[in-house]
Amino acid sequence: MHTNLVDKYNVPGPRYTSYPTVPYWDQETFSLKGWKHSVIQCFKNSNESKGISLYIHLPFCESMCTFCGCNKRITKRHTVETPYINTILKEWQLYLNLFETKPRIKELHLGGGTPTFFSPENLQSLIKGLFYSTASIETCEFSFEGHPNNTTKEHLQVLYDVGFRRVSFGVQDYNQKVQKAIHRIQPFEHVKHVTEVAREIGYTSIGHDIIFGLPFQTEEAVIHTIQKTKELLPDRLAFYSYAHVPWQKGNGQRGFNEVDLPTPEQKRRQYETGKQLLSTMGYVEIGMDHFALKSDSLYKAMENKSLHRNFMGYTVSNTTMMIGLGVSSISDSWQGFAQNVKNIEEYQNLVSEGIIPVYRGHLLTKKDETIRQHILNLMCHFKTDWSSNQLYFDELIDVSIRLKEMEYDGLVIITDTSIEVTEKGKPFIRNICMAFDLRLQHNKPETQLFSMTI
Ligand SMILES: C[S@@+](CC[C@H](N)C(=O)[O-])C[C@H]1O[C@@H](n2cnc3c(N)ncnc32)[C@H](O)[C@@H]1O
Ligand code: SF4
Structure with a gap:
């Protein structure tokens, strides 16, 4: 990548997990009635043939990472777990009421926030509750995001027992100065431990998220992080460009100054160097931001041209319908999109009143x-x-x-x-x-x- 190309093309731009992108959704033509209609239609057209995807947003984290752009609520009070899970199950029931037959869940992803904030028992009741009224399906892709600092063997075992085979762990960077600046102290040993335990249990795809362009991050730090990653050789790697979006309200990105960030040119070199190192380690670039070993299903999907992209990122499943449950989740009926309210209390109030808690969306032309x-x-x-x-x-x-x-x-x-x-x-x-x-x-x-x- 040449410097002048970076100068020329480094402009604000969407990540295209949907089209139209969220800021361009047409609120004028969207209504809850229209949304429900499109869900019913999509379910009729695709449940039997393709099955459906479920995304569950679990928003709690115990500690605030200052780089984070996700929708989360920081708390140490674990009493929030049960009411939140009960609300998700009630919201799922609101969707089940729209369907004439049992849904076939082909893909399920627990994202956050931090899914492993929740106790293994609570995650088990969540999954059992979700599956209670569904038809079983043999080839399913179940995955979750685990924080290396709080994922336990019990979490991994309980989720494996209900069908999860894929997990991704947030790593970001192993350099101590960077970890301090992003308020995320996370020793390599934690990542090593959870990665090895997941492998022993039988997870077939383990992913690590690493980021370039973080405050105080240098090219050497990126090289060091990737070299440490080599010791564990995860099946997939997300190599994200740090998205600096300090204008997003309440995301806590103001924990460091702009001057502490690498320049666009330094960031470009971090990406180039990282990408080259990953390729020498056997990783193949899959679409945007993602790398996989050739043994991983994501690589195989790219090879046979069945790779798909939705709000969860790249996926090997070809479902057209995705129901997003939980605060701020986005659903996709292939004819339209809808996003849930972002405030936890409002979300819980709407669901308890029997209302599907979407507040904005778009119906596709x-x-x-x-x-x-x-x-x-x-x-x-x-x-x-x-x-x-x-x-x-x-x-x-x-x-x-x-x-x-x-x-x-x-x-x-x-x-x-x-x-x-x-x-x-x-x-x-x-x-x-x-x-x-x-x-x-x-x-x-x-x-x-x-x-x-x-
Ligand atoms: C929900 S977190 C992963 C699970 C868990 N909360 C954790 O932090 O380990 C999802 C991932 O999004 C990525 N991410 C979050 N904010 C980002 C940002 N501003 N720019 C780029 N990637 C970001 C991080 O790599 C993070 O691991
Ligand atoms: S990176 Fe993960 S743990 Fe940190 S605040 Fe974001 S969602 Fe929570």
Whole structure:
């Protein structure tokens, strides 16, 4: 990656876990009634053939990491666990009431916040409660996010026993100065312990999250973190660019100063060096931010072109319907999106009144559906084409014009009916997708809504 390319393309841009992206959802045409209708339709069309995905947001953490952009509530009071789980189960019942047959859960992810804040017993009752009214399905992808500082053998065993085979652990960086600045003291030994215990129990895919671009992080720190990672060789690695979004209310990112952050050029070098090291260790880049060993299902999905991307990130399951339960969760009915309220008390009040607790959403137009498919193709396969009429839309000519400069810079190859991202273009995938994003192009934001693309 050349410095002048970074200067040119380092602009605010979405991460495209959905299209349209959340700030561009059209509230005018969204209603709870329309949302329920789209859920019922999608369930009818896809439950038998594909099954459905469930995302459960467990928002509590005991301690605040100052870099964190997730929706969380910091508390040490574990009395919050039971009422929260009961609310999730009630919310699930509100969705079950809409279905005529039992749902087939193909994919389930516990995210947060910190799922392992909850006791193993409470997580077990949550999963048992969710499965109570569902049809069993043999090939399922169940995963959770564990904090290495509080994931116990019991957590890993209990979740394994109910079907979980995949876990990801937040690592970020092993350098002490960085850990102090992000308020997350986490020795390597903790990560080693949980990784080894998960393997002994039988988890088949273990992931680590590491980040570059953190305050006080240097290229040497990134190299050191990756070298330590090599000792444990997780099956998957998320190598995230630190998203600095201090304007998001209440996320506690103000724990350090802007001057403590690496410059865009230093950040670029951290990414380049990290990526190169990972490749020598046998990791293959999967779409944006993700790496996997060739033995992992994510790599296999990329190879056979079945990789999919949704609000949970990259996934091997091809479900089109995803129900998000819990505070701030986003659901996807393939015809529309809806997000739950972000405040825990409001969430609990709405659910106890029998109301599906969504507060905003979007119902897709035909053109949104076409553009979503192009963006999915690019994010998952680095290529899209419109040789079939289905994926043609009038503004494609403008898209090609917008990409001309990137073609000149060797980032994309444009033909009459396709766009392909080159190796050099991969770090700029968000910028390339932005050329297709008509809602963004037609209504450029006046204030910064997204993190920087590099
Ligand atoms: C919900 S946390 C993982 C589980 C657990 N809470 C933990 O911290 O270990 C999800 C992951 O998102 C990533 N993340 C959070 N905030 C981020 C940010 N501002 N920029 C980039 N990645 C971020 C981190 O790598 C983190 O491990
Ligand atoms: S990184 Fe994880 S533990 Fe830290 S505040 Fe965010 S969600 Fe909580």
